Each structure stands twice: as C-alpha cells, then as structure tokens.
Amino acid sequence: NKMAKAQYTVDSARASLVRQEDTIIFALIERARFPLNSPTYNQSYTSIPQFQGSLLDFVISNTEAMQSKAGRYINPEENPFIPTNLPPSVVPRYPFSQFLHPAAALINMNKEIWKLYFNELLPMFVASGDDGNYAQTAVTDLMLLQAISRRIHYGKFVAEAKFREAPQGYEPLIRGRDREALMKLLTSVRVEEMVVKRVEKKAMVFGQEVSLDHDVKGGTYKVDPSVVSLLYQKWLIPLTKTVESRRECRKIKTLNYNPSFVKRID
Numbered sequence: 001n002k003m004a005k006a007q008y009t010v011d012s013a014r015a016s017l018v019r020q021e022d023t024i025i026f027a028l029i030e031r032a033r034f035p036l037n038s039p040t041y042n043q044s045y046t047s048i049p050q051f052q053g054s055l056l057d058f059v060i061s062n063t064e065a066m067q068s069k070a071g072r073y074i075n076p077e078e079n080p081f082i083p084t085n086l087p088p089s090v091v092p093r094y095p096f097s098q099f100l101h102p103a104a105a106l107i108n109m110n111k112e113i114w115k116l117y118f119n120e121l122l123p124m125f126v127a128s129g130d131d132g133n134y135a136q137t138a139v140t141d142l143m144l145l146q147a148i149s150r151r152i153h154y155g156k157f158v159a160e161a162k163f164r165e166a167p168q169g170y171e172p173l174i175r176g177r178d179r180e181a182l183m184k185l186l187t188s189v190r191v192e193e194m195v196v197k198r199v200e201k202k203a204m205v206f207g208q209e210v211s212l213d214h215d216v217k218g219g220t221y222k223v224d225p226s227v228v229s230l231l232y233q234k235w236l237i238p239l240t241k242t243v244e245s246r247r248e249c250r251k252i253k254t255l256n257y258n259p260s261f262v263k264r265i266d
Ligand SMILES: C=C(O[C@@H]1C=C(C(=O)O)C=C[C@H]1O)C(=O)O
Pocket: 014, 017, 158, 186, 187, 188, 189, 191, 192, 195, 236, 237, 238, 240, 241
C-alpha cells in the first residue's frame, strides 16, 4: 500500500503555517513592486478573442488549467480559484494521505478571498498608479492569491488535527451545533499573538535593503511590516478560523452516519 501515512498533527500544521508566512510575505513584496495597475482588473481594457473577463481572469484561468494538468490540485492542500471546467491531471497520481474526510474538499472560500483581495487587501499595500506592467501584475497577484488561499484553507488540516487530538472535547460541541463554543475551543490567543508579532518581524527582515556598502539599516521596507501584521490580524487569521469551524461543524454528518469514524481514525 503506497498510501502516504497521515502526517498532520497540530504541531506540524502550525509549523506549516509558520513556513507559509515566508511565502506570503515574499509574495506581498513582489506584488508591492507594482502600483495598482487597475487595467489588469478591468474587463473593458482587454478584449481577448474567445475570452470573457479581465487580464487577471485570463492569467488565472489559463495558469490553473495548466497547473491542474500538471497535478497541482491532486494535493488536498490546494484549492483552485476557478474550479469549473478545470482539465484533469495528466500525470501519475501521487497517493496523498486521506487525512481529511472527503466532505472537507467541499469547503472552498476562494470566492470570498477573491473579493476580499480586491476590496480590502490590495488597497492596503500597493501604491496607486499605472506603469503598464499588467501581465507581471497579474502573475504576482496570482502567486499571492494562491499563497493566501493555501494558508486559509489549511484551517481544514488544523481543525482535523485538533479534533483527532481531543475528540472528547469537540464531539459534544459538534453534536450540539454549538458554533460559539467550537470557535472558542479552536482558538489559541497565545499562538495568534505570536503569529501577528512574528510576521511583522519577518516583514522587517525580508523586506530590508541589503547592501555590501553599509550595515543593514531599518526604516524603509519593501512592504510595510505593520500592514503585514494587520493583514494577518484582520483577515488571514479570522478566515483560517472560519475554515476551521466550518470543518468541525460539517463533521456532524460523519459523526451521525458513521459512528465508527472516530475510532477508525486512530
Ligand atoms: C491555526 C491555529 O488555530 C487558530 C488560528 C490561528 C491562525 O490562523 O494563525 C492561530 C491560533 C488559533 O487561534 C492554531 O491553533 O495554530
């Protein structure tokens, strides 16, 4: 049996979220190189033959189609932004562990993340203006959107690991559909505070100007460290927790229809 062993624990899931901070901060730095470049998002700017949508829509749907063929979405950590009509993978299927219940695959918050990205996030960290680099802008948007989406949906794994480590704590709340108590049990204020502080520090380290002529000097950063911590505090952490609580709430089905599930998961 080539099935990879379930490798997620609360600790390993946390370690992955810490690692993903690097990806998100570098993606923010890359996107912040360009001004807003609003034509990238304006459907009337592009008139691409046989395509309806903005340049970003065009880049995302074509990139996701190619990445899907290359097997990206076989990994349950990945969630496409435009899931309709995605071509199937054409590569041999790696047996990723079935750590999540299949119902978890139905949680896809990318529509919300997409809206949030344009309405709230972009204005927080890009300068206004237009330098014509629309394709480059779309590519950096996609990298950032994918990194943010992966982080938020990682809440599925966090929730599953938390449940498996303390089923006796979660089960009655899931059965009682007590969302509020579930959210409380899922929350670790201490961890959240560390995340918010650490990403600010990382943004200072990763976003400083490095030169051989002088010691590293603080003060100017490629993306504002306080914006990075605000972004985490206001959006990324709350949305990760929304995914976590949705995952727990939907477990009611598993608990009710398959009572052996809790035992089976060792
Ligand atoms: C991810 C976790 O769950 C919650 C969400 C957190 C986050 O999004 O960073 C941090 C702490 C918890 O409130 C965790 O406990 O590590």
